[in-house]
Amino acid sequence: MSDASFWQSMETRRQAHAQRYQSWLGKGSDGTSPFTVAIVGAPGVGKSTLLRQLIHPLPLAVGATPWPVSIFTPEPPVLWIDTPGWISDQAPAIQSALGQADICLWVVTQPDTAPPELAVMLKDWGRPVVKVINLQGGAPLALDPPHGNRIATVAVRLFPHRQPLRREWPDGRVEWDAVTLAADLTPLKTLIADLLTHQRAIRTVNQLLAMAVQERQWAHKQGQMPVAWAPVLVKSLLLTLSPGGWFSLGLSVSTDLVTLILLSRRLHLPFTRHGINRLLAALLLSSATAGWLGDVGEFGGIMALGHGLWGGLTSYGLQRVARTYLQQGLTWQADGPDQLLRQIYQQLAPGTWFHTWVASLLPPPNAAPTP
Numbered sequence: 001m002s003d004a005s006f007w008q009s010m011e012t013r014r015q016a017h018a019q020r021y022q023s024w025l026g027k028g029s030d031g032t033s034p035f036t037v038a039i040v041g042a043p044g045v046g047k048s049t050l051l052r053q054l055i056h057p058l059p060l061a062v063g064a065t066p067w068p069v070s071i072f073t074p075e076p077p078v079l080w081i082d083t084p085g086w087i088s089d090q091a092p093a094i095q096s097a098l099g100q101a102d103i104c105l106w107v108v109t110q111p112d113t114a115p116p117e118l119a120v121m122l123k124d125w126g127r128p129v130v131k132v133i134n135l136q137g138g139a140p141l142a143l144d145p146p147h148g149n150r151i152a153t154v155a156v157r158l159f160p161h162r163q164p165l166r167r168e169w170p171d172g173r174v175e176w177d178a179v180t181l182a183a184d185l186t187p188l189k190t191l192i193a194d195l196l197t198h199q200r201a202i203r204t205v206n207q208l209l210a211m212a213v214q215e216r217q218w219a220h221k222q223g224q225m226p227v228a229w230a231p232v233l234v235k236s237l238l239l240t241l242s243p244g245g246w247f248s249l250g251l252s253v254s255t256d257l258v259t260l261i262l263l264s265r266r267l268h269l270p271f272t273r274h275g276i277n278r279l280l281a282a283l284l285l286s287s288a289t290a291g292w293l294g295d296v297g298e299f300g301g302i303m304a305l306g307h308g309l310w311g312g313l314t315s316y317g318l319q320r321v322a323r324t325y326l327q328q329g330l331t332w333q334a335d336g337p338d339q340l341l342r343q344i345y346q347q348l349a350p351g352t353w354f355h356t357w358v359a360s361l362l363p364p365p366n367a368a369p370t371p
Helices: 004-020 047-054 088-100 116-125 186-197 199-223 229-241 245-267 273-292 301-332 337-347 353-361
Strands: 035-041 069-074 077-082 103-109 129-134 150-156 161-168 174-181
Touching: 004 199, 004 337, 035 047, 035 088, 035 116, 035 199, 047 077, 047 103, 047 186, 077 088, 088 116, 103 116, 129 186, 150 186, 150 353, 186 199, 199 337, 199 353, 229 245, 229 301, 245 273, 245 301, 273 301, 337 353
Parallel strands: 035 077, 035 103, 103 129, 129 150
Antiparallel strands: 069 077, 161 174
């Protein structure tokens, strides 16, 4: 895990980005709430029992849990959220709990009969998930390695369990006895203690993930708006009526600059450091070619018509190019969430659960914004 100064740098840059685009995206989480752990699973798998084993004493009577319930423990400072068993009617309550959580304990039994809808929800959630197998028998099956945002799989025994024991004697006699396997949450408690030492880093990545998703959705939504035809028609008309040469070039530059400003305001997308160089290149290509067409000269109407058609075409193309770079620049600039997530990924040691998790959050190169 990287040192504290690295994470402080990431958090400072994240906050700067959030403040810069707050007027477009709205205010997100301020990060002042306590580190939050949500417990989810199907009905009867042992979610509330697990919480009672982790917190002593739990200030709730058995069988009287008002779901979802939140319990704060000052040492360690954690907010625990116990959710109802997964059924379709309870999905909004579970989603609300996950919206507050930094990590999730997903409780299942052996064999695993977890609802597939819940598994999909947790995968799409993106934040760290610990799969907790509630053993109701002997030794567990082989535990799955970290994959995506499922950062670990641990096996626990919430209740003492009496298990048959077969004894064979040298004379061939076989006797059966029973052995009591004690309740054991040691692997989970060890993992939670380790996660709490990284809670600052986990929260920073969670907040970057939320910002990245929000910005991709925002850019995608704004990108669905149709091209504005007014700038296309205005530029086409002005270049048709202009005498050509430097005068046409000046008109082209002026109309293209006004188009970019209006486009930024119309789409509620800012000009960013990441996209400004590309926008200038697109502007140069759109405007300079209008001057290269030359004066109207003796061909009169044909050249004027050519100027107008070319002006309309370049105005349309400029809007398409500008829309793309305004969208991508919001997220991919130097302090954008996707860029910061990539820097975190490069800083982490390969093979660790943190490295595997952050890798699952990165969009593929040149990926389009997701709806």
